[in-house]
Amino acid sequence: MMNSDSTATTIPIDLLRKYDRPGPRYTSYPTAPIWSEDVGGDRYAEALKKASAVADVPLSLYCHIPFCRKRCFYCGCNTCIVKGDTSVDAYTEELCKEIVWTAERLQPRRKVRQLHFGGGTPTYVGVERLGQILDCMEQSFEFDETCERSMEIDPRLTTPEQLEFLAQRGFNRISLGVQDFDPDVQVSIGRIQPHEQVTTVLGHCRRLGFKGINFDLIYGLPLQTVGSFSRTLERVIELRPDRLAVYSFAFLPTVKAHQSKIDQGDLPTTEVKYQLFAKAIEMFTGAGYKQIGMDHFALPDDELSLAQADGRLYRNFMGYSIQAAPEMIGIGMSSIGYVDDGFFQNVSKLKEYGRRIDDSNCAVYRGMKLSDDDLIRQYLITSLMCNFRLDIAPFEERFGIRYNDYFSEERTRLSGFVEDALLEVSSDRLVVTQVGRAFVRNIAMTFDAYLKGDAPGKKATYSRTI
Structure with missing residues (x-):
C-alpha cells in the first residue's frame, strides 16, 4: 500500500558503490573495539558510586538473555544453545545477583526510564523466570x-500467554525478528517462519495494546x-508495523563459525545487495514511512518520527528511543553499560559470566573512560x-569550542559529501540530505x-557501511 502523500527516496547505485566500505555502526563512540581490558x-x-551523586539523572x-532453541545460520548475536533447565535457572539467579549488586552501588535509587530485553530469545526462559527477573529489577x-x-x-516461539504476561508487566514495545x-x-x-505465523503474532500484539511494534529485516x-x-x-508494508529496521547481513564465517552452513555462492553479489538496500x-519511504537513521523507519505518527522532527531522538545500544536516559546499566553476559562518561562491558561467554558473578557479583571485563575530545565527538x-x-x-556553547577551529581538518574532508548532495553545510549547521541519510555512517x-592512521588504540574490523 503506497501513500500518495509520500515521496519515495531513490538512492543512486553509483553512490552506494562509492561509499560502501568498512565502518562502525556508531551505537557507541568510541566504538567497542577501542575499549581496554584494563577496565574491570x-x-x-x-x-x-560517582554516578550516584547525580540522582536526578534517569x-x-x-538485560541480555542469550538462549535460543537453535542457532539461525545468519545470526551475529551473542547466543547460547543449551539443553535442559539447569543453565537457564543458574543464569536467572546470576542476573538477579548482578542486578542487586549494581543497584546497591547506585544509591539513592535512580529512576529507570527505558528497559529493554535482548538476546538470544528473551522469552525462551518462560514467564516464571522473566517474572523473577522483573521482580528483582523493580525491587532494586x-x-x-x-x-x-x-x-x-521470536514469532516462532512466543505464545499468546507470554505476550499477555508482558502486557501485564507494563511492556509497551515489541520487536519481531522477521528477516525475510x-x-x-x-x-x-x-529459520522457517511462515508469513501467517508473523501475522498471527502481530495481531496478538495489537490486540494487547503494544505500541511501537518493530520488524527486523535483513538484506544480503x-x-x-x-x-x-x-x-x-x-x-511488510501490508502488515504496517509501526517501525522497521533493515540490517545489512555481514557474512563472517571465520568469526561466526555457524555461518559456514551458508553456501557463499548463494549470497547476492555486491551490486545486487546495493539494489536490495535501495529498494x-x-x-x-514511498509507503509513508519516515527514515530514522540510516536503516530504521517509522510511521509519521510514531513517537520516533515525532521525536526526530523535534530534535529529541536518542540512540544507544538498545536502538533509537524518545527516552533520553543518558546513563545505561547492562545486565547479563556481553551487555554494555554507560555511566560516569565511561563504557563497561561484561564477558561474553556463559560459563565465564557465571564464574565472575559467583566470585564477585560483577562480570565487567573491558571498558573505556571518555576524554573531553571523546565527549565532543560523541x-x-x-x-x-x-x-x-x-x-x-549550541554545540559550541555546550563544549566551549569553536567548531571551525576544532574541526578544521574534518571540514575539508566533508567537501565530497557536499559535492554528492549528501550533506548541506552552512555557517550555522550541518544537515544530512534525504538521500544522504543512507550514508550517515560514512559522514x-x-x-x-x-x-x-595515527590514532591510538586497536585497529578494528568493521562491517561494511552498505
Missing part, C-alpha cells in the same frame, strides 16, 4: 511511570533477489545519527578520531 569490576564500582536498563530500581519497556521476540518472508531464503538461513541473505525481496517488502528505502556523531543535523551555535566516520 573495580573501575565499574567506582563509576557507579537510567536505561538492558525505581521505574518511571512513563518507562519504555521493550522486548525482542521468502520460503527459499528461510530454508537457506535455517542467501538467495535474495531484488524481485523476492520486493515481495517481502510488499508484505527497501524506496518502497518504505555528541556530534550522535546528533548526526539521530537527527541528521548539527546546530553549531559520521569523518569525525571519528580513532579511524585516523
Whole structure:
C-alpha cells in the first residue's frame, strides 16, 4: 500500500558503490573495539558510586538473555544453545545477583526510564523466570511511570500467554525478528517462519495494546533477489508495523563459525545487495514511512518520527528511543553499560559470566573512560545519527569550542559529501540530505578520531557501511 502523500527516496547505485566500505555502526563512540581490558569490576564500582551523586539523572536498563532453541545460520548475536533447565535457572539467579549488586552501588535509587530485553530469545526462559527477573529489577530500581519497556521476540516461539504476561508487566514495545518472508531464503538461513505465523503474532500484539511494534529485516541473505525481496517488502508494508529496521547481513564465517552452513555462492553479489538496500528505502519511504537513521523507519505518527522532527531522538545500544536516559546499566553476559562518561562491558561467554558473578557479583571485563575530545565527538556523531543535523551555535556553547577551529581538518574532508548532495553545510549547521541519510555512517566516520592512521588504540574490523 503506497501513500500518495509520500515521496519515495531513490538512492543512486553509483553512490552506494562509492561509499560502501568498512565502518562502525556508531551505537557507541568510541566504538567497542577501542575499549581496554584494563577496565574491570573495580573501575565499574567506582563509576557507579560517582554516578550516584547525580540522582536526578534517569537510567536505561538492558538485560541480555542469550538462549535460543537453535542457532539461525545468519545470526551475529551473542547466543547460547543449551539443553535442559539447569543453565537457564543458574543464569536467572546470576542476573538477579548482578542486578542487586549494581543497584546497591547506585544509591539513592535512580529512576529507570527505558528497559529493554535482548538476546538470544528473551522469552525462551518462560514467564516464571522473566517474572523473577522483573521482580528483582523493580525491587532494586525505581521505574518511571512513563518507562519504555521493550522486548525482542521470536514469532516462532512466543505464545499468546507470554505476550499477555508482558502486557501485564507494563511492556509497551515489541520487536519481531522477521528477516525475510521468502520460503527459499528461510530454508537457506535455517529459520522457517511462515508469513501467517508473523501475522498471527502481530495481531496478538495489537490486540494487547503494544505500541511501537518493530520488524527486523535483513538484506544480503542467501538467495535474495531484488524481485523476492520486493515481495517481502510488499508484505511488510501490508502488515504496517509501526517501525522497521533493515540490517545489512555481514557474512563472517571465520568469526561466526555457524555461518559456514551458508553456501557463499548463494549470497547476492555486491551490486545486487546495493539494489536490495535501495529498494527497501524506496518502497518504505514511498509507503509513508519516515527514515530514522540510516536503516530504521517509522510511521509519521510514531513517537520516533515525532521525536526526530523535534530534535529529541536518542540512540544507544538498545536502538533509537524518545527516552533520553543518558546513563545505561547492562545486565547479563556481553551487555554494555554507560555511566560516569565511561563504557563497561561484561564477558561474553556463559560459563565465564557465571564464574565472575559467583566470585564477585560483577562480570565487567573491558571498558573505556571518555576524554573531553571523546565527549565532543560523541555528541556530534550522535546528533548526526539521530537527527541528521548539527546546530553549531549550541554545540559550541555546550563544549566551549569553536567548531571551525576544532574541526578544521574534518571540514575539508566533508567537501565530497557536499559535492554528492549528501550533506548541506552552512555557517550555522550541518544537515544530512534525504538521500544522504543512507550514508550517515560514512559522514559520521569523518569525525571519528580513532579511524585516523595515527590514532591510538586497536585497529578494528568493521562491517561494511552498505
